Amino acid sequence: MISMIKHDIKIDESFYKIEEVRQLTDETFSLKLPKARFAFKAGQHISLGIHGDYQSREYSIYSGADDENLEVLVKEVENGYFTPKLRKLKAGDLVEIHGPFGKFGMEPHLAETGKFVFIASGTGIAPFRSMVRTYPEIDYTLIHGVRYSKEAYDRNEYAEDRYVLCSSRDQKGTYQGRLTGYLKNCTFAPETHFYLCGNSDMIFDALEILKDKGFERDQIHCEVYF
Amino acid sequence: MRRNVNPENRTVNLNNTKKIAFKTLGCRLNQYETDALVTDFDKAGYQLVGVDESPDVVVVNTCTVTNQSDQKSRTTISQAARANTNAVVVVTGCMANNFKEKLESQDNITFVVENNRKSSILSLVDAHFSGEILHPDQLPQDVFRYEPVQKSLHTRSAVKIQDGCDNFCTFCIIPMVRGRAVSRPVAEVLESVRKTIENGFKEIVITGVNIGRYEAGEAHFEDLLAQILEVPGDFRVRISSLEPDGFGERFVDLFRHPKLMPHLHLCLQSGSDRTLLRMRRMYDVQQFRKTIKLFRSVYPDFNFTTDIIVGFPGETEDEFQETMDAVKEFNFSHVHTFKYSVRRGTRAERLENHVSEKIKTERSAQIRDLSEKNKKQYFASFLGKTEEVLIEKVTQGIANGYGEHYIPVRFKASGAQKNTVRPVILTEIRGAGENMYLFGELND
Numbered sequence: 315m316i317s318m319i320k321h322d323i324k325i326d327e328s329f330y331k332i333e334e335v336r337q338l339t340d341e342t343f344s345l346k347l348p349k350a351r352f353a354f355k356a357g358q359h360i361s362l363g364i365h366g367d368y369q370s371r372e373y374s375i376y377s378g379a380d381d382e383n384l385e386v387l388v389k390e391v392e393n394g395y396f397t398p399k400l401r402k403l404k405a406g407d408l409v410e411i412h413g414p415f416g417k418f419g420m421e422p423h424l425a426e427t428g429k430f431v432f433i434a435s436g437t438g439i440a441p442f443r444s445m446v447r448t449y450p451e452i453d454y455t456l457i458h459g460v461r462y463s464k465e466a467y468d469r470n471e472y473a474e475d476r477y478v479l480c481s482s483r484d485q486k487g488t489y490q491g492r493l494t495g496y497l498k499n500c501t502f503a504p505e506t507h508f509y510l511c512g513n514s515d516m517i518f519d520a521l522e523i524l525k526d527k528g529f530e531r532d533q534i535h536c537e538v539y540f
Numbered sequence: 541m542r543r544n545v546n547p548e549n550r551t552v553n554l555n556n557t558k559k560i561a562f563k564t565l566g567c568r569l570n571q572y573e574t575d576a577l578v579t580d581f582d583k584a585g586y587q588l589v590g591v592d593e594s595p596d597v598v599v600v601n602t603c604t605v606t607n608q609s610d611q612k613s614r615t616t617i618s619q620a621a622r623a624n625t626n627a628v629v630v631v632t633g634c635m636a637n638n639f640k641e642k643l644e645s646q647d648n649i650t651f652v653v654e655n656n657r658k659s660s661i662l663s664l665v666d667a668h669f670s671g672e673i674l675h676p677d678q679l680p681q682d683v684f685r686y687e688p689v690q691k692s693l694h695t696r697s698a699v700k701i702q703d704g705c706d707n708f709c710t711f712c713i714i715p716m717v718r719g720r721a722v723s724r725p726v727a728e729v730l731e732s733v734r735k736t737i738e739n740g741f742k743e744i745v746i747t748g749v750n751i752g753r754y755e756a757g758e759a760h761f762e763d764l765l766a767q768i769l770e771v772p773g774d775f776r777v778r779i780s781s782l783e784p785d786g787f788g789e790r791f792v793d794l795f796r797h798p799k800l801m802p803h804l805h806l807c808l809q810s811g812s813d814r815t816l817l818r819m820r821r822m823y824d825v826q827q828f829r830k831t832i833k834l835f836r837s838v839y840p841d842f843n844f845t846t847d848i849i850v851g852f853p854g855e856t857e858d859e860f861q862e863t864m865d866a867v868k869e870f871n872f873s874h875v876h877t878f879k880y881s882v883r884r885g886t887r888a889e890r891l892e893n894h895v896s897e898k899i900k901t902e903r904s905a906q907i908r909d910l911s912e913k914n915k916k917q918y919f920a921s922f923l924g925k926t927e928e929v930l931i932e933k934v935t936q937g938i939a940n941g942y943g944e945h946y947i948p949v950r951f952k953a954s955g956a957q958k959n960t961v962r963p964v965i966l967t968e969i970r971g972a973g974e975n976m977y978l979f980g981e982l983n984d
C-alpha cells in the first residue's frame with residue numbers, strides 16, 4: 315500500500331556536486347557549485363555541510379544572484395574543525411547547502427541609486443563580490459584589509475579606482491597598514507551606506523571610527539564572521 | 541501490518557477513556573504549544589490529569605536552550621517515565637531536535653517528535669492506541685498546525701505568529717532546533733485571535749521565536765499587530781520577548797491603543813558593544829537606548845524587562861561593567877540573568893577566552909542584586925496608582941494577577957472572579973526577589 319503522507323522536504327534538493335575548486339592562495343579557495351536552486355539576495359549566506367559530518371558552517375555567497383554557478387570563498391583555518399575537511403574536497407564531491415539566510419544586503423532599488431562603502435577583512439570580501447556581480451552599476455568603494463596582498467581575492471574583478479587594498483604585512487597594498495588606519499583618514503558623503511564584514515574586532519574598530527565621523531549606526535550594516 | 545493514517549482525521553472518540561498528562565519546560569512558545577495540544581486531546585475525549593495520576597500518555601515538551609534546561613528536561617523525562625512504566629511517553633520540543641538519535645535509543649521513551657511535527661502528536665498517539673504503526677517522521681511538517689487554544693493550563697493564551705530564526709547569534713542553539721524563520725499568514729493569525737477570544741480568554745500573548753522579524757507577504761510585525769488590535773472584543777494584548785531590531789515611531793504609536801499593554805521584554809543580552817558583536821547581535825547599546833528613550837518619552841512608566849547573558853566568552857571586567865551600567869540606566873524592572881553555557885554546535889563554543897564558572901556566578905549575582913533594586917524602585921513608582929488587574933487565580937480569598945504593566949498584583953478578592961479585569965489601587969510592596977509583588981485594594 316502506498317503511503318498517503320507527503321514528505322515536504324526533498325532531500326536531494328540540498329545536495330550540490332562540486333564542479334571546481336579554485337585555489338586562490340595557499341590557504342584560500344573557492345568552491346564552485348551548480349547554479350543555486352533557490353533565489354537569494356546578494357549579501358546573504360548559506361550553511362554548508364559535508365556529507366556524513368554532523369557539523370555545518372555558514373558561508374557568505376561569493377557569486378552573484380544571477381550567476382551560472384553558486385560559489386563560496388573559504389579560508390582554511392589552522393586547527394579549525396571544518397575548513398581542513400573542506401579543503402580536502404575535490405570536483406565531484408557532494409556538499410549539503412541550506413539557505414539562503416540573513417539580512418545583510420540592500421534592496422535592488424537602493425543598489426541602483428545609493429552610495430556604498432564596503433569594508434571587509436580577509437574572506438569578509440565574499441558578500442561584496444556577490445553585490446558587485448549582482449548590481450554591475452552599483453556605486454561603491456571597497457576597502458579590503460588583509461595581511462598579505464596576495465589575499466586580494468579576485469582583485470581584477472573590481473574597478474581599480476573602487477578597490478582599496480590595505481595590507482598590514484607587506485608593501486604591496488594601496489595602503490600599507492590596517493584598514494582602520496586607512497579609514498581614519500577618509501571622508502565620505504553623509505548619505506553613504508556602510509557595509510562591514512569580517513571579524514568582530516575589525517568591525518568594532520571600524521564602527522567606532524565611523525561613529526566618530528558622525529555617521530549613524532542605522533546607516534552601518536554589519537556581518538560578523540567570528 | 542502498516543496502515544495508512546490520515547492525520548487530518550480528528551474525530552472525537554466518545555468512548556475514549558484514556559488519560560493524558562503534560563510536562564512543559566522552557567519558553568512561552570513551548571507553553572503555548574502544550575496548551576494547543578491540551579486543546580486537541582481534550583476535544584478528542586482524552587482526560588487531562590497530572591503525571592502522578594496514572595496517565596496512559598505522558599507528553600514531555602522539552603527545552604534545550606541552556607545546559608540547565610537540558611538537565612531539567614532529562615530529569616523530567618526519566619521521572620515521568622519511571623512513575624508511569626506502562627504509559628506511552630512522548631518526548632517533543634527543542635531537545636527532541638537537538639538529541640534526536642540519543643533520545644530515540646532510550647527504552648523509556650515511546651516516541652520522539654521534532655518541533656515541526658509537534659502539532660500532530662494526537663494523530664500519533666491515536667494511531668498507537670488503535671494498533672497502527674506510525675513513525676513520527678511520517679507526521680506532516682507544519683509549525684502552525686495548532687488549533688486555537690480552548691482548554692488551557694493558564695488564563696492567558698498565546699497566539700503563535702512565527703517560528704524559527706536565522707539570525708545565528710553565536711551563543712544560540714535555536715536556529716538549529718527551530719529551523720529557519722517562517723511567518724504565519726495574517727488571515728490565519730487573525731482567525732486564531734478571534735477563536736481564542738471566543739474561547740473566553742481575556743488576554744492574548746503574541747508569541748514566536750523572533751516575532752519582530754514577522755513577514756508574511758507585504759505585512760510586517762507592526763502591520764500584523766495593528767490588525768490584531770482591531771479584532772473586536774474585550775481583550776488585552778501582550779507581546780512576548782522581542783529582539784531589539786529597529787523599531788520606529790509607528791511601533792511606539794501602536795501602544796496608544798488601549799488593548800496593547802505597556803510592557804516589552806527586549807533582549808539586551810549585554811551592555812558592551814564589543815560583546816554584542818561577538819554575539820553577532822544586530823544592534824548596539826546606543827540603538828537600544830534610542831528605543832527605550834523613545835518609548836519613555838511617550839509613556840514614562842513603560843515597563844521594560846530583559847535577558848542578560850553574563851560570562852560570554854571573552855567578556856572582560858570592563859565589558860561586564862558596561863552591562864551593569866546599562867541595566868542601571870535602562871531601569872529594567874526585571875532581568876532574566878543567564879550564566880553563559882556552551883551549546884554544542886554553536887559558534888560561541890569555538891570562541892576563545894571562556895570565562896570561569898566562578899566569575900560567571902559572581903557576575904550573575906551582581907546583576908541579580910541590581911535587578912532586584914531596580915524592581916523595587918519600579919514597583920514603588922506605582923504606589924498610590926490604580927492598575928487594571930486580570931485575575932489569574934483566587935486562593936483563600938486573595939486574588940492574584942497582573943496589572944497592565946505586567947506587574948504581579950495581589951488583593952483581597954471580595955468576590956472578584958478569576959478571568960475578570962478589575963481596578964486595584966496599589967498600596968504596598970510585599971515579598972522579595974522573584975516573589976516580589978504589589979499588594980492593593982479593589983477600587984471599583
Ligand SMILES: Cc1cc2nc3c(=O)[nH]c(=O)nc-3n(C[C@H](O)[C@H](O)[C@H](O)COP(=O)(O)OP(=O)(O)OC[C@H]3O[C@@H](n4cnc5c(N)ncnc54)[C@H](O)[C@@H]3O)c2cc1C
Nearest residue numbers: 371372373374387388389394395396397437440539540890
Ligand atoms: C554569516 C557568516 C558568514 C561566513 N562567511 C564566511 C566566508 O564567506 N568565508 C569564510 O572563510 N568563512 C566564513 N565564515 C566563517 C565560517 O563559518 C567558519 O567559522 C570558518 O570557515 C572556520 O571554520 P572552522 O570549523 O575551520 O573553524 P573552527 O574550528 O570553528 O574555529 C573557529 C575559529 O577560526 C577563526 N576563523 C573563523 N572564520 C575565519 C575566517 N573566515 N578567516 C580567518 N579565521 C577564521 C576564528 O578565530 C574562530 O574563532 C562565516 C561566518 C558567518 C557567521
Ligand code: SF4
Nearest residue numbers: 705707708709712714
Ligand atoms: S535572535 Fe539570536 S538569540 Fe534570538 S532566537 Fe535568533 S539566534 Fe537565538
